[in-house]
Amino acid sequence: MxxxxxxxxxxxxxxxxxxxxxxxxxxxxxxxxxxxxxxxxxxxxxxxxxxxxxxxxxxxxxxxxxxxxxxxxxxxxxxxxxxxxxxxxxxxxxxxxxxxxxxxxxxxxxxxxxxxxxxxxxxxxxxxxxxxxxxxxxxxxxxxxxxxxxxxxxxxxxxxxxxxxxxxxxxxxxxxxxxxxxxxxxxxxxxxxxxxxxxxxxxxxxxxxxxxxxxxxxxxxxxxxxxxxxxxxxxxxxxxxxxxxxxxxxxxxxxxxxxxAFLEPTRIKTQIRMLKALLLANPQHFQSLAESLLSDADLWTVRDFFATFYEKRDSVPDWDRIVAAAAEGQDETHISAIIQSAGEARKIAEVVALRRKVRKKDLRFFLALLMNVPDRSDIVRMTAERYPDSDPSEKIVSWISELSDKYDIGLTFTPVTLALASAALDDMDLQSALDTLNKQFPTAQLMTHRGALSDAWDELHSITLFRSLFGSPVKGVASRR
Missing domain, CATH: 2.60.120.10 (Jelly Rolls)
Structure with a gap:
């Protein structure tokens, strides 16, 4: 020029x-x-x-x-x-x-x-x-x-x-x-x-x-x-x-x-939209056509199908047959990776939906960590760096409590279940967590609700939103440079 x-x-x-x-x-x-x-x-x-x-x-x-x-x-x-x-x-x-x-x-x-x-x-x-x-x-x-x-x-x-x-x-x-x-x-x-x-x-x-x-x-x-x-x-x-x-x-x-990126074939989009309508109007017909589609589908179609319907799987008449149909035409490791990514996409969708409602800056920061940081120790570390005058575990538990009080996050927290969450953040197993709770709450109350506490512990570790805090991670962490 x-x-x-x-x-x-x-x-x-x-x-x-x-x-x-x-x-x-x-x-x-x-x-x-x-x-x-x-x-x-x-x-x-x-x-x-x-x-x-x-x-x-x-x-x-x-x-x-x-x-x-x-x-x-x-x-x-x-x-x-x-x-x-x-x-x-x-x-x-x-x-x-x-x-x-x-x-x-x-x-x-x-x-x-x-x-x-x-x-x-x-x-x-x-x-x-x-x-x-x-x-x-x-x-x-x-x-x-x-x-x-x-x-x-x-x-x-x-x-x-x-x-x-x-x-x-x-x-x-x-x-x-x-x-x-x-x-x-x-x-x-x-x-x-x-x-x-x-x-x-x-x-x-x-x-x-x-x-x-x-x-x-x-x-x-x-x-x-x-x-x-x-x-x-x-x-x-x-x-x-x-x-x-x-x-x-x-x-x-x-x-x-x-x-x-930016590659969404119109044909697949239209098919997925029709299947969404079928799942609402005629679940049995959805089941039949979904199996037929997936049995010889390309991997793009398989990926988009599971990205759309993974979170709706409880409404599908026979989800296992859907997975089996997809595996007929694809390598099993491919299907496994796609289903895992669909689960991760569900977590991201939950965080993004909450983000639209949350305006408070520190809660948005917590959502950012839940969405992007896969390891509990790094979430705790970044919380400590941003709030040096606060105990990071206590800060995280307070955020969990505030989200539970103000928004539907799939689990209602009480003082006892918040204490369970705090124990989980400290890498305790269930028995160690219960021993700690015995020092904070009346023993008779805990013994009466021991079964419910065990269920709450399992639910805490399975809730999608808190997977990076309490669940088994599905991803690795790169070596530090």
Whole structure:
């Protein structure tokens, strides 16, 4: 790309004049009848309110125009820097990270300011690679370079969370508003099934809390597999990314299924939707057609079937026959991995559903740990790091109690069952837990309810939401680096 213009010249082409520079008056058209009427006290107060609103709107627009200047300057600077590297994809993550950090220092990229930039300035945003997509609530393209090689986006997050994924592009992301639990993973491929699905082992690598101003580079491919859980409502993430794909993008699911992202064949979707209707209206016919479909289905169909119906298996007339039918046409290890991933997907769905209801930041943090951190000891460690003045086990038990009191989580906790949970966090077996409870509660009361306590112990260790705390993990933990 040959562009001999200076950065200043290029910027002037891109930046429209502000309203004040064009000689436009933002206030007087609204105030054209001021002074033509006699005003009573209420009318005067309304007038003062209107004036304040006008001044506030004018201030917001002025702020948005300054934000636009920062956006354009950042985009042009990044474009020039990458061009000097001959558009080397391997250099872009470092350049993008630096550009986003500088951009955040120069402008307040908050939810309200981005909304004013988009709507108040009547921005006709370019069609970036994520425009109109679901990755963001919404995604907003702030800048697209002249050669269409990269974009800068603002991703608004309310209740959404990301799947575990890698990237087909290079770039960087930065937390601009709110905070997020960022988790990285490793994937070891053992078998490739076609070009769109791979089986192997997925392992948790590390988790950290990102706060405003913290940026991370994005490297294309499975060298950077991660997920983000946003703690605040709303949260804003800035992304600078290439528009061309250098590889395929994959989503990942425990215990180790990697499938191509954004690939959902319409035929399979329609069949699954029809089966969902059949399960409600005619379960026996559902049973017959589901067995027929699965007996010679491809692995994509099998995966989507179990991802949809695993949580509904109690409503299926004969679930074991469904599993057997799927195993007829597929390797048994494939079916086992898919069913395990369906169980993990159910846990994720429960956490995401709770997240839509929960606004309290520390409870969202707890949900983030339950969703992304597979090992109890690391959940306790991260809780201790975030709340150094509190006992981490007591903190976790208090969160369990609060979730149980306010939301339907599948198990009602009492002081006795909360004490059981605390014992389980300390790696006790049932007998040791009961011995501990004998010191806290009347012995006669415990002996009377010993059977119920044993059932509660089993239920505590089987509840999907708390699998990473109390259940047997279905995944490994990567070696520390």
């Amino acid at each position: 040959n562009d001999s213009r200076s950065l200043t010249d290029a910027s002037s082409d891109r930046n429209p004049q502000t309203a004040s520079e064009r000689g436009e008056d933002l206030v007087s058209p609204i105030m054209s009848d001021v002074g033509t009427k006699r005003w009573g006290s209420s009318e005067t107060e309304n007038h003062r309110t209107s004036l304040a609103q006008v001044e506030h709107a004018s201030h917001d627009l002025s702020q948005a125009e300054r934000l636009d200047t920062v956006i354009q300057r950042t985009g042009l600077t990044l474009e020039k820097a990458w061009r000097s590297e001959n558009y080397n994809d391997y250099r872009f993550p470092e350049l993008a990270t630096s550009a986003l950090q500088k951009m955040q220092e120069e402008g307040a990229f908050l939810f309200d300011s981005i909304a004013t930039w988009l709507i108040g300035l009547r921005k006709n945003v370019s069609e970036g690679p994520n425009e109109g997509g679901t990755f963001g609530q919404p995604p907003v393209t702030l800048y697209s370079d002249t050669s269409a090689r990269f974009v800068i986006e603002a991703l608004v997050w309310l209740d959404g969370t990301t799947a575990i994924h890698d990237h087909a592009f290079s770039g960087a992301f930065l937390v601009a508003q709110g905070s997020s639990v960022h988790t990285e993973y490793e994937f070891e491929m053992k078998e490739e099934i076609g070009t769109d699905m791979r089986l192997g082992s997925l392992a948790w690598k590390t988790s950290e809390i990102l706060t405003p101003g913290m940026a991370r580079p994005i490297h294309a491919g499975e060298g950077f597999i991660h997920a983000l859980f946003h703690l605040d409502y709303p949260s804003i993430t800035l992304v600078a990314r290439t528009t061309t794909s250098v590889t395929r993008q994959y989503n990942y699911m425990y215990p180790g299924i990697s499938s191509r």
